[in-house]
Amino acid sequence: MRISTKGDYAARALQELSMHYDRGPLQIDAIAERQEIPVRYLEQLLLILKRAGYLESKRGVKGGYSLAKPPHQITLGEIIRLMEGTQAPIFCVDPSSREKCPAEKRCGFQGVLVEVRDAVAHILDSVTFEEICRRARLKIAPRSTSYHI
Amino acid sequence: MRISTKGDYAARALQELSMHYDRGPLQIDAIAERQEIPVRYLEQLLLILKRAGYLESKRGVKGGYSLAKPPHQITLGEIIRLMEGTQAPIFCVDPSSREKCPAEKRCGFQGVLVEVRDAVAHILDSVTFEEICRRARLKIAPRSTSYHI
DNA sequence: GGTATCTCGATAAAGTCAATCGAGTTACTC
DNA sequence: GAGTAACTCGATTGACTTTATCGAGATACC
Numbered sequence: 195m196r197i198s199t200k201g202d203y204a205a206r207a208l209q210e211l212s213m214h215y216d217r218g219p220l221q222i223d224a225i226a227e228r229q230e231i232p233v234r235y236l237e238q239l240l241l242i243l244k245r246a247g248y249l250e251s252k253r254g255v256k257g258g259y260s261l262a263k264p265p266h267q268i269t270l271g272e273i274i275r276l277m278e279g280t281q282a283p284i285f286c287v288d289p290s291s292r293e294k295c296p297a298e299k300r301c302g303f304q305g306v307l308v309e310v311r312d313a314v315a316h317i318l319d320s321v322t323f324e325e326i327c328r329r330a331r332l333k334i335a336p337r338s339t340s341y342h343i
Numbered sequence: 344m345r346i347s348t349k350g351d352y353a354a355r356a357l358q359e360l361s362m363h364y365d366r367g368p369l370q371i372d373a374i375a376e377r378q379e380i381p382v383r384y385l386e387q388l389l390l391i392l393k394r395a396g397y398l399e400s401k402r403g404v405k406g407g408y409s410l411a412k413p414p415h416q417i418t419l420g421e422i423i424r425l426m427e428g429t430q431a432p433i434f435c436v437d438p439s440s441r442e443k444c445p446a447e448k449r450c451g452f453q454g455v456l457v458e459v460r461d462a463v464a465h466i467l468d469s470v471t472f473e474e475i476c477r478r479a480r481l482k483i484a485p486r487s488t489s490y491h492i
Numbered sequence: 493g494g495t496a497t498c499t500c501g502a503t504a505a506a507g508t509c510a511a512t513c514g515a516g517t518t519a520c521t522c
Numbered sequence: 523g524a525g526t527a528a529c530t531c532g533a534t535t536g537a538c539t540t541t542a543t544c545g546a547g548a549t550a551c552c
Contacts, residue, residue: 195459196345197433199510209451221528228449235511241530254519257528270452283463284346300377302358302479303419306470310344313462314432321455330451347540370497384542390499402498403550 195314201277203231204239208248208273209330212265212323219251219258239277246276265327271318281318282311344463350426352380353388357397357422358479361414361472368400368407388426395425414476420467430467431460 206229214220222240226233240259243249250262261268275281282288286295287307295301355378363369371389375382389408392398399411410417424430431437435444436456444450 195432197456198508202433205452206450223528232511234513237529238511238531244529251529252519253517253527253529255521255527257519259529270455283344284351300479300483301355302475302477302482303354303470305478306419306466306475307346310463310466313466314459317455317459317462321452326451326455328451329454330449333451334449348542349540372497381542383544386498387500387542393498400498401550402496402548404496404552406497406550408498 195274195278195281195283195311197274197278199235200239201274203229203236204243204277205270205273205326206231207236207240208243208261208268208323209326211249211259211261212268212327213330215261215265219256219260221258225259242277243273248273265323266325268323269319270321270323270326271315274318281315283307283314287311344423344427344430344432344460346423346427349388350423352378352385353392353426354419354422354475355380356385356389357392357410357417357472358475360398360408360410361417361476362479364410364414368405368409370407374408391426392422397422413473415471415473417472418468419470419472419475420464423467430464432456432463436460 207225210225210228211220222237223233225231225240226236240249240251244251244259248262248268249259251257251259271281280288280290284307286298286301286304287310295304298304356374359374359377360369371386372382374380374389375385389398389400393400393408397411397417398408400406400408420430429437429439431440433456434440435447435450435453437460444453447453
């Protein structure tokens with residue numbers, strides 16, 4: 195699995211939105227500025243997230259984006275899969291691909307690659323954005339033990 | 344981590360050479376044919392493997408490539424790293440990269456990505472080409488319990 | 493001397509990634 | 523109801539990477 199800027203930016207945007215959850219919409223410009231993402235590119239990514247049901251948007255003055263569900267119901271794994279297309283390290287162990295490996299019958303490492311894929315998926319699917327927020331807050335204010343959303 | 348044809352082809356070539364270990368050199372054409380790899384492309388990959396010390400070559404009639412060390416001393420992990428450049432899912436957790444993440448101070452998922460990187464490395468580094476041969480042979484002749492190199 | 497084979501660097505075709513742009517549409521505010 | 527702030531959407535572009543392909547050469551064996 196490789197994470198390109200697409201998945202990276204999307205995850206970072208969702209982190210910002212999670213940290214702002216229940217406090218009204220956040221504007222594209224604000225997210226882009228805080229995470230140093232090109233605005234016009236972020237625009238596209240937020241649209242993808244919206245169409246997939248993760249975000250709600252509001253137009254006009256005081257508009258912006260907000261989460262369509264609480265941070266603890268969104269995992270990093272689903273976002274990466276949505277943005278990157280797959281998590282498989284190689285096409286022959288990609289469940290969403292129907293392309294078949296020509297050497298499958300004499301391939302000794304396909305099994306290993308399946309293990310890799312599953313290990314990665316297990317880690318990413320077990321982390322929600324609530325957890326990501328918690329970790330981000332620990333970095334920003336390491337001494338704080340309180341927990342605000 | 345993503346495995347492109349480069350790492351894929353290299354690993355498959357090494358598998359062929361491992362299965363032929365101690366039985367003299369194998370020619371590029373033979374390897375290419377068995378694994379359905381473009382000959383002129385495989386040529387380049389074998390050169391990389393040779394320069395890195397994994398292969399020996401012999402020119403002229405009955406020449407070809409052979410392993411420079413026994414299959415159990417080569418891991419899939421080192422080959423993937425050699426061919427793909429890195430195993431890190433993203434630049435900010437790539438130990439060989441000096442590029443720094445601009446958002447590190449407020450990033451909640453860098454830790455998760457480190458976990459992913461280490462999990463992948465652990466799996467790939469624990470598999471040698473001896474093991475890969477064993478698995479390939481099981482596929483080719485599932486009933487055989489004998490073990491030949 | 494001739495043939496089989498590896499060696500090496502240059503080049504090219506194709507695809508992907510990461511934006512950038514322009515022209516909308518919607519909704520709020522005054 | 524005019525104006526402005528904000529999201530929407532599709533097209534395009536430039537750079538880069540991947541995946542080869544090619545031609546000419548060097549080496550070893552018979």
